Amino acid sequence: MAGHVSLQYSTAPQQNQTKIQDSEPRWVRWFLIAIALAFICLFLLLPLAAIFIKAFEKGIAVFGNAISDPDALAAIKLTATIAIITVPLNAIFGVTAAWVVTKFQFKGKSLLITIIDLPFAISPVIAGLVFVLLFSAHGLFGQWLLEHNIKIIFAVPGIVLATLLVTLPFVARELIPLMQTQGTTDEEASMTLGASGWKTFWLVTLPNIKWGLLYGIILSTARAIGEFGAVSVVSGHIRGMTNTMPLHIEILYNEYQFSAAFAVASLMSLFAIFTLIIKNVIEWKAKGAS
Numbered sequence: 001m002a003g004h005v006s007l008q009y010s011t012a013p014q015q016n017q018t019k020i021q022d023s024e025p026r027w028v029r030w031f032l033i034a035i036a037l038a039f040i041c042l043f044l045l046l047p048l049a050a051i052f053i054k055a056f057e058k059g060i061a062v063f064g065n066a067i068s069d070p071d072a073l074a075a076i077k078l079t080a081t082i083a084i085i086t087v088p089l090n091a092i093f094g095v096t097a098a099w100v101v102t103k104f105q106f107k108g109k110s111l112l113i114t115i116i117d118l119p120f121a122i123s124p125v126i127a128g129l130v131f132v133l134l135f136s137a138h139g140l141f142g143q144w145l146l147e148h149n150i151k152i153i154f155a156v157p158g159i160v161l162a163t164l165l166v167t168l169p170f171v172a173r174e175l176i177p178l179m180q181t182q183g184t185t186d187e188e189a190s191m192t193l194g195a196s197g198w199k200t201f202w203l204v205t206l207p208n209i210k211w212g213l214l215y216g217i218i219l220s221t222a223r224a225i226g227e228f229g230a231v232s233v234v235s236g237h238i239r240g241m242t243n244t245m246p247l248h249i250e251i252l253y254n255e256y257q258f259s260a261a262f263a264v265a266s267l268m269s270l271f272a273i274f275t276l277i278i279k280n281v282i283e284w285k286a287k288g289a290s
Contacts, residue, residue, distance in 0.1 A: 048269060051265050051266050051269050052262075052269070054258060054259065054262035055259065055262040055263045055266040057259055057262075058259045062259050062260075062263075063266075066252075066259060066264065067264070067267065069260070071248060072264055074239075074243070075243045075245045075247070075248035076264075076267070078156070078159075078241075078244055079225055079244045079245045081156070082156075082159055082160060082244065083224045083225050086160060086163045086164045086167055086224050087220050087221050089164060090164070090168060090171050091213065091216070091220070093168065093171070093172065094170070094171025094172040094173075094174070094213075094216055094220075095171070095175065095209075097116055097175075098171075098175035098176045098178075098179050098209075099179070099201075101176050102179040103179075103184055103187065113176070116168070116172050116173065117173070118169075119166050119168050119169050123229065124227065124230040125229045125230065125233055127162060127166050127229075128162050128229065128231070128234045129233055130165075131152070131153065131158055131161055131162055132153055132234060135153050135158065136153045137153075139153075153234055154238065154242060155236075155242065158234035159231050159234060159235055159242060159244065162230035162231055162233070162234045163224050163227050166223065166227055167220045167224050170216050170219045171213065171219075171220055172216070174213070174215050174216035174219070175209055175213060175216060178209055179208075179209060182209075186204050186205075186208065187200050187204055190204045211282055211285060211286035214282050215282050215283070215286075218275055218278055218279055218282070221275070222271075222275045225245065225268065225271060226246060227244075227246065228246040231244055231246070231247065232250075235247060237251065239251070245267070245268055249265050249268075252264065
């Protein structure tokens with residue numbers, strides 16, 4: 001009887017979807033599908049194809065020279081470095097914040113969630129200006145930093161801080177709804193059996209949230225690599241030193257080096273496609289696990 005009820009619930013959405021499909025005329029379905037495909041081709045596939053066409057317009061040699069240029073290599077290296085630093089910090093913060101929000105009751109929880117979501121609401125340029133106001137030569141801590149010969153603005157630490165701020169919510173916002181749905185039953189059972197909090201986290205909580213965590217890490221990595229606004233404000237656009245890949249592309253484009261600009265852009269596009277593939281694999285794995 002229980003198995004029969006479960007089967008009814010699992011097939012109900014499919015039955016409803018079939019009824020909706022049958023109620024709509026075939027031409028309406030094909031018309032809507034055609035509109036969706038037209039938008040995808042016009043605003044996604046066509047621009048993506050144009051990037052690769054433009055990148056290889058003058059041949060493989062020009063493409064190779066653009067990618068192997070010292071400034072381009074420095075931009076690629078800096079972008080990878082920023083991602084390597086910020087993404088693990090985001091993962092740690094995201095797991096901690098999600099754990100606190102979902103496993104404990106305390107005053108100010110709504111305020112904490114609002115603060116986590118704040119980078120979604122403010123412009124990345126404003127996020128960069130915040131660090132300029134704090135750490136520039138005329139900023140709040142500028143004099144102290146000068147006295148101790150610490151450079152944050154127009155240097156790598158400023159880029160790390162700006163990127164960290166704009167990518168801060170991604171892991172947390174993926175995990176909070178997931179952990180709220182799961183509840184605290186498994187953790188309570190583990191603690192009842194004598195497991196410590198740390199052991200409970202590693203053996204119970206982490207396996208339950210692993211797909212959501214990976215998904216948040218992928219989103220955070222993609223944003224860290226592609227961030228432009230906040231990084232542009234704090235970087236100083238110093239070639240070979242503080243230019244990330246998006247900033248390097250902008251400089252090349254402004255200097256009318258279109259083939260070189262699109263060559264570097266194609267690398268970022270390849271990463272975006274790779275990220276999309278991994279995202280779909282994770283979603284497929286998550287559905288299979290559930």
